[in-house]
Amino acid sequence: MTKVILITGASRGIGRATARLAGVRGWSVGVNFVGNAEAAALTVAEVEAAGGRAVAMRGDVSVEADVTAMFDAAQAAFGPLDGFVNNAGIVAPSLPLVEMTAERLKRIFDINVYGAYLCAREAARRLSTSRGGRGGAIVNVSSAAARLGSPFEYVDYAGSKGAMDTMTIGLAKELGPEGVRVNAVRPGLIDTDIHASGGRPDRAASLGAETPLGRAGTAEEVAEAIVWLLSDAAAYVNGALLDVSAGR
Numbered sequence: 227m228t229k230v231i232l233i234t235g236a237s238r239g240i241g242r243a244t245a246r247l248a249g250v251r252g253w254s255v256g257v258n259f260v261g262n263a264e265a266a267a268l269t270v271a272e273v274e275a276a277g278g279r280a281v282a283m284r285g286d287v288s289v290e291a292d293v294t295a296m297f298d299a300a301q302a303a304f305g306p307l308d309g310f311v312n313n314a315g316i317v318a319p320s321l322p323l324v325e326m327t328a329e330r331l332k333r334i335f336d337i338n339v340y341g342a343y344l345c346a347r348e349a350a351r352r353l354s355t356s357r358g359g360r361g362g363a364i365v366n367v368s369s370a371a372a373r374l375g376s377p378f379e380y381v382d383y384a385g386s387k388g389a390m391d392t393m394t395i396g397l398a399k400e401l402g403p404e405g406v407r408v409n410a411v412r413p414g415l416i417d418t419d420i421h422a423s424g425g426r427p428d429r430a431a432s433l434g435a436e437t438p439l440g441r442a443g444t445a446e447e448v449a450e451a452i453v454w455l456l457s458d459a460a461a462y463v464n465g466a467l468l469d470v471s472a473g474r
């Protein structure tokens with residue numbers, strides 16, 4: 227069945243790969259980004275080339291008005307929503323907690339926790355059958371960091387993803403009766419720009435080599451799990467935390 231979905235942070239990395247795979251399925255995709263309009267335009271072109279429809283929409287997930295506007299824009303373009311991917315997230319340079327500034331901590335939790343909760347709330351409002359929605363699925367993009375803790379790198383980021391896991395468990399119970407499944411994927415070391423944004427462009431390749439599968443993962447390999455969780459093939463999967471991390 228063709229679907230209408232919205233993906234936050236779809237201009238690059240895992241979000242873009244998910245948008246592209248949704249396009250292969252013929253789905254319509256709201257492509258959110260925050261600063262990189264050129265990259266978002268490329269995602270839109272890739273979704274369309276794959277056979278889907280897409281529209282780019284700027285918005286910061288940690289700003290409530292932006293969140294509301296991006297859901298409105300997706301629905302204005304394609305009609306009622308069937309799925310939402312809570313994917314936008316950031317890291318900061320590797321440091322032990324004792325050296326982290328208050329500003330850094332606030333920014334990580336603003337985007338990764340407050341933003342993710344705002345977006346999930348908005349998706350719940352739009353998808354819930356008792357509110358006029360069609361039901362559907364939410365996929366939260368958490369991280370293996372939630373269970374590893376990321377010592378000496380970013381315990382702030384790891385904790386933010388722990389919050390996402392806990393939200394997944396609770397929201398799955400709140401929204402199941404509303405026809406909405408809520409699941410999370412927990413990627414491991416995936417080759418995207420996020421590692422360079424944390425100051426270590428080679429992080430996925432070097433640490434990936436130490437995983438049981440001996441390599442970093444690709445954004446496409448995570449997208450497969452996300453699109454499966456969104457799809458009707460996962461109709462009885464709710465509240466799951468799916469590791470896509472090579473057994474790490």
Ligand code: NAP
Binds near residue numbers: 316370
């Ligand atoms: P990425 O390549 O760095 O891309 C990040 C995306 O998020 C970009 O599209 C960026 O938009 C967007 N973004 C950042 N801040 C935003 C904000 N405030 N509002 C809206 N969009 C925002 O990251 P990635 O590796 O694909 O990561 C995607 C998700 O997977 C994140 O939640 C991350 O924590 C999680 N994850 C990644 C890995 C990994 O190894 N890569 C592992 C585990 C979990 P612009 O292009 O406009 O800047």
